[in-house]
Amino acid sequence: METPDLTGIRIIHRAMRGDLHRLRALAEDLEAGRQRADPARAAAITRYAEDVCGAIHHHHSREDEIVWPVIERSAGTAVDLADLSDDHSELDPLLERVRVAARAFAGGRAVSELAAALRTLSELIDEHIEEEERRIFPVIEKYVSAADWKTMEKSLKGGGDPRFELAWVDRYASPEEMAHIRRLAGPVLSLLLTLARPSYRRRQRLVFGS
Template sequence: MTNEPLADVRDMYLAHTMFRREIGLAPALIRGVADGDLERAAVVADHVRLVDTVLHHHHASEDEHLWHRLLDRAGADAEPVVRVMEEQHEAIDALLGEVRAELASWRDSADPARGAALAESVTRLHARLVEHLAVEEEKALPLIEKHITAAEWGQMVAAGAADVAPEQMPLMFGLMAYEADPGTVRDIVASLPPEVGAVIGDLASQAFAAHAQRVHGTATPERIGGAR
């Protein structure tokens, strides 16, 4: 290990809070779509698809950039943690596959029976995800703070956002920053390239408010707490 700065993992807590909140609220959104209301089904489905895509890439970037480094540097301390992380990621990815398949069918039909099945699948995904995130925060993040450099962390974060279109970046940051401590948000924005930070800082809250109004019917959806 070098004397390089180590990872600041506060942005991980922001992402985790976003996943817990948005996936937790999704079953009620799905059940609330009226029979045959394709327009509303599309709004809800696109929102769920956005969040589950980010979750998939978030986990894939952890798998690619973090676990092998923890095994190399933390040895026996990391082995049981990495094993659990990989097993949980695999289980969550299988559930995401089920959700995507059901989501596409429901989006095209707005059929209540298909919606009920989809909502149940999302509920199961949420339960498994909440369990996983708690273990990651308790067991993996402390190891990451000791053994992963800030540069390596930045590579992981960039990989997780690689498939997010530039025009969606303010919304994604707004989704994560909604419940965050303002000081943490300022620190994260300050760490970004100036041209990126300026855009995100100005537009994120506006993008989130507009999106939340369209999806949740309010610019201030229910908060769950937990972001640092």
């Protein structure tokens, strides 16, 4: 039996962790005085943190609503998602804490609360994703059909910010993964990436300095 293609979810997981690590390191550098942020940069950092939080919220909400039911129908008693769902219930207050701290920072408050909030969120996301990939990905590959997984992925589209997630794919996909995605998506993906890259790179320079 053909196994589900988990390329997309692996990239999104890597992107969530990677961008939280980058934001956390940036906030800690600002807190320690190793970097500076004028009002324009502080506002850009806040918008970026809010976009990351929005993407994480969208991902875990869609897992609860769409992905978990598909896995449970296919695997039955072979899977228990209760603790991962509990993690999801802890995420929203942490995401809101990051948003509030980021807005306060953009408004002139110290960056220390943002750094602390990002540390807490990053640690939970790291632990959650490592556990999910270790325990649940083998279950998906064993019990969920490739056809059901493809249907599920189609139903996941919409509701998030496709431009932001496209930038994530462009940054965090390996060359082999990107080649695979291009084969599936066709020339439209290359066109979208070409159009999106200049503004994304400008944003990255403003937020992260590189």
